[in-house]
Amino acid sequence: MKPSDRPASAPASPSSLVGGSPSSPGIGVPAAGKPAGPTGPHVLLVDDDDGVRRVFGRVLSRAGFQISEAPDGATALTMLARQRFDVVLSDIAMPGLSGMQLLQAVRERGHLVQVVLATGNPTLETAMRAGALGVVHYLTKPVEHTVLVEVIRKAAELQQLLPPVAQPRPPSDPGQSSSRHRAVLSAALTRALAELRLYFQPVVSMSNRCVWGYEALLRSCEPTVPTPDAVLGAAEKLSQLVPLGRRVRELAAAAASSLPATSRLLVNIHPLDLVDPDLLDAHAPLSEHAARVILEVTERASLQDPGAVERALLTLRALGYGVAVDDLGAGYAGLLSLLHLRPDVVKLDMQLIRDVHQDSRRQKLVRMVLTGCRELAVDVIVEGVETRQERDALMGLGCDLMQGYFFGYPHPEFLTVPPERYQ
C-alpha cells in the first residue's frame, strides 16, 4: 500500500506497527481495545511466523473479528474447503505454498472469500500478479494496526456485497439497500465481464492414457464477484445472462484455436443460451469449432417453451456440436434430461464420486448409471475425482472418462496430465 492510501487518521508511531519481525519493537499492541467479537466477520490468518499471526490475531480480534489461524498455505486450503471465511489474510513468502500460490488455488477452486496479501518484501511483479488474481489489498509489513483493521474491514464489507446466490446471508437492510446493491452489483458485473477469463481442466481417458478433452471454466478477477457462481448469480439477477454467455463462447472460440489436436473442448451453457440466436448462428465464433465442442447443459432454470429447447438442440447438432448433461444426479439434472436432451455425454456429479471407494451404495449407483448409459450409447464422465483411491474404485466399476483435481486443476493453459496419474 502506498503511504498516500493510508487513512489520514492512522497513527504512524512505531508502537502501532504490526507484523514486522517479532523481535522488533514495532509489534506492541495497545492494551485497551474492544473485546473479541465472536460474531464478527471470520478472518483466516495464514503466516508461517507464529509471532506475526499472534499479533495480527490480537489486533483483529480486538476490532471484533473472529480469527482462525493456519501456519501454511496447504492447511489454509484444507480449512477453506471445510468452512466459510469472509477474508483470508496471507503472508506471501512462506515455505511450501506461497501466498501467491494460495491465492491462485483459492481462485481456481472457486472459494468464495476475499484475499488480502501482506508482505515484508514488496515487488512490483507480486503486486501485479496479485492484482490480476483479484486480491483486494496488498499490504506491506510492518503494518500500522489501524490500517490493518481498516483494510480487513473493507474486505469483509466487499464480501457482504456478494450476490445472494453466492452469499446466503441476507443484506442487513433489504429495503433501503436493494437499489444500491443492484447498482454495485451491476458495476461489479461490468468489471467482471471485461476481465473474464477461461481456465481449462483436463478430462482424461484412462484406457487411452490421454487427455480426452478440457472443460472451460469461467474465472473472474473481480473481488466482489470472485467465483463462477457469483458471476452467474449476478448476471441472472441483472438479466445479463445472454451477454455473459456470448462472452464465454467468444473466449472459448479464441482458445479452441490452440486446443491440442486430439482433445475436445467442453463449454458450459445456461439453458437460456439455447434460445440465443448467437449460439445457433453458423457464423458465430464458436460454431467454426463445433465439431470439437461439447456443450454442457444443466437445467438450472426451466424454459418457458420446451419445444424451443428441442429445436435448438436439433440446430446445434446440425452445426456439429456435441451435447452433455452436466451434474447428473444433482439438484437439477435428473433422468428426464437423458430423455429430453438426448445427450452424447453425461457428467456424473461429484457428490456421487466423493469417497466412492468407501461406500458401496455410491458404487452401485455409479454402476447403474454406467450400465444405463451404455445401453443408451451415452458416454459418462465422472467429475470431481480427487484421490487415487477414488480413481481406482471408479476404474474397477468400469469408468473410463474422468475429471477432477487428481488429474489437474483448472489452469489458463491446456496442460497435460502427469503420466503417474494414469498408473
Ligand code: G
Ligand atoms: O458444475 P460444473 O461441473 O461445471 O462445475 C465444475 C466446478 O467444479 C469447477 O468450478 C471446478 O473448479 C470444480 N472442480 C473440478 N474438479 C474438482 C474436484 O476434483 N473437486 C472439487 N471439489 N471441485 C472440483
Ligand code: MN
Ligand atoms: Mn460443467
